[in-house]
Amino acid sequence: MIEIENVRKSFGALEVLKGVSMTVEKGEVVTVIGGSGSGKSTLLTCINGLEAIQGGKITVDGTVVHDPRTDLNKLRQKIGIVFQQFNAFPHLTVLENVTLAPRKVLGMSREAADEIAVKQLSHVGLADKLSVYPSRLSGGQQQRMAIARALAMSPDYMLFDEVTSALDPQLVGEVLDTLRLLASEGMTMICVTHEMRFAREVSDRVAFFREGLIHEIGTPAQIFEAPEKPETAAFLKVAH
Amino acid sequence: MFDTALTLKDLMFLAKGAGITLAITAIAVLFGTALGVVFGTIKAQVSALAAAPLTFVLDILRSVPLLIQLILANAFQSIAGFGWSPFTVACVMLSLYTSAYCTEIVRGGIDAVPAVTRRAARSLGMSWGQDMANVTLPMAMRVALPGWIGLALGVMKDTALVLWLGIIELLRSSQILVTRLQEPLFILLITGAIYFLISFPIARMGGRLEARWREND
Numbered sequence: 001m002i003e004i005e006n007v008r009k010s011f012g013a014l015e016v017l018k019g020v021s022m023t024v025e026k027g028e029v030v031t032v033i034g035g036s037g038s039g040k041s042t043l044l045t046c047i048n049g050l051e052a053i054q055g056g057k058i059t060v061d062g063t064v065v066h067d068p069r070t071d072l073n074k075l076r077q078k079i080g081i082v083f084q085q086f087n088a089f090p091h092l093t094v095l096e097n098v099t100l101a102p103r104k105v106l107g108m109s110r111e112a113a114d115e116i117a118v119k120q121l122s123h124v125g126l127a128d129k130l131s132v133y134p135s136r137l138s139g140g141q142q143q144r145m146a147i148a149r150a151l152a153m154s155p156d157y158m159l160f161d162e163v164t165s166a167l168d169p170q171l172v173g174e175v176l177d178t179l180r181l182l183a184s185e186g187m188t189m190i191c192v193t194h195e196m197r198f199a200r201e202v203s204d205r206v207a208f209f210r211e212g213l214i215h216e217i218g219t220p221a222q223i224f225e226a227p228e229k230p231e232t233a234a235f236l237k238v239a240h
Numbered sequence: 241m242f243d244t245a246l247t248l249k250d251l252m253f254l255a256k257g258a259g260i261t262l263a264i265t266a267i268a269v270l271f272g273t274a275l276g277v278v279f280g281t282i283k284a285q286v287s288a289l290a291a292a293p294l295t296f297v298l299d300i301l302r303s304v305p306l307l308i309q310l311i312l313a314n315a316f317q318s319i320a321g322f323g324w325s326p327f328t329v330a331c332v333m334l335s336l337y338t339s340a341y342c343t344e345i346v347r348g349g350i351d352a353v354p355a356v357t358r359r360a361a362r363s364l365g366m367s368w369g370q371d372m373a374n375v376t377l378p379m380a381m382r383v384a385l386p387g388w389i390g391l392a393l394g395v396m397k398d399t400a401l402v403l404w405l406g407i408i409e410l411l412r413s414s415q416i417l418v419t420r421l422q423e424p425l426f427i428l429l430i431t432g433a434i435y436f437l438i439s440f441p442i443a444r445m446g447g448r449l450e451a452r453w454r455e456n457d
Binding site: 045048079083085105150 | 354361362364375379453
């Protein structure tokens with residue numbers, strides 16, 4: 001379970017998160033929607049401790065993320081994250097991209113890591129690209145590889161930060177299909193997204209971010225059919 | 241026309257000088273690169289203010305002519321009673337000199353690795369060291385290689401300056417032969433050819449590596 005309590009985060013004088021609270025249960029899929037600069041992506045990087053916070057508390061399965069005694073490297077093993085920008089390791093093949101962390105971080109043998117990597121890459125439809133370098137992949141394939149790379153660490157949680165935003169429109173579908181597949185398998189996920197149809201379809205709950213706060217949160221039916229706040233309705237009208 | 245007094249023995253004398261040049265180059269490039277990787281990593285990771293003392297020292301090494309550095313270092317070590325041989329002084333100073341340039345090459349390479357790639361590495365649970373060793377430095381190396389090859393070739397030629405410490409390396413050997421045989425053009429031609437023979441494989445190896453790495457980009 002991920003518990004976010006009154007989290008505040010600033011970049012210099014700019015306060016990006018102004019007291020965000022939210023709980024994500026095991027097996028739940030929560031999508032986060034909202035305008036640019038509303039703090040959605042920042043929240044994800046705070047959850048796995050890539051960013052420090054200035055107030056509040058984030059707890060993952062009882063571990064306080066920003067406690068100085070917390071071993072973040074250990075914690076991050078169970079929180080996979082995929083970013084908007086492609087971030088393949090360009091000097092490694094697709095297979096090596098996926099096996100690197102299991103081998104170095106978990107100390108797996110090459111054979112064991114290869115086995116897991118092949119499984120995860122098949123899962124995202126890249127079984128035929130094992131020995132290819134990332135530069136030969138399309139954007140959609142690179143994102144699917146990044147998903148497989150995160151999954152190879154057998155995370156309990158997956159965070160997706162606008163993973164389709166940098167993609168050509170015709171490549172968005174294949175990545176969303178991969179996310180749908182994960183959701184249907186019961187993976188606990190937080191997805192920051194601009195894909196409203198996707199949000200509506202896969203989410204257990206949808207959180208609408210506005211100006212560093214969760215403005216409204218509820219089931220997709222609530223948020224999309226009958227938003228309580230006028231700002232939510234206004235955002236969805238434009239976003240659709 | 242090709243009537244020369246140069247004997248096989250003289251050629252062996254040149255070859256011995258070339259051996260010294262090669263040895264000093266190898267040591268300077270090896271230690272200079274090792275230090276450069278350490279310093280460059282520090283400079284890429286800490287604030288400019290925290291790195292200021294290091295930057296200051298490296299700037300001195302880069303801006304004072306190498307010849308002056310060699311002679312001052314040699315004088316200093318004899319006053320201080322270190323008892324170093326000229327060869328040791330040459331190796332130490334050229335290593336430091338190389339490290340000053342290598343630092344900037346390494347720093348530039350590390351800075352060229354996208355922040356998001358490093359974030360991705362860390363978010364997989366890799367420690368700072370694991371990220372450095374497996375992702376950041378290998379990526380930085382590809383950026384830094386052409387500059388590093390240039391540095392290695394430059395250092396190889398700069399070793400000629402150590403003749404002022406009384407070391408008989410390749411250039412000094414050729415001078416001795418020129419003085420004795422009075423055939424400057426022919427001997428310098430041979431000496432130049434030997435320098436080329438040393439440089440060429442380094443340059444070619446660099447070109448090969450670059451081409452191989454480019455295939456993946």
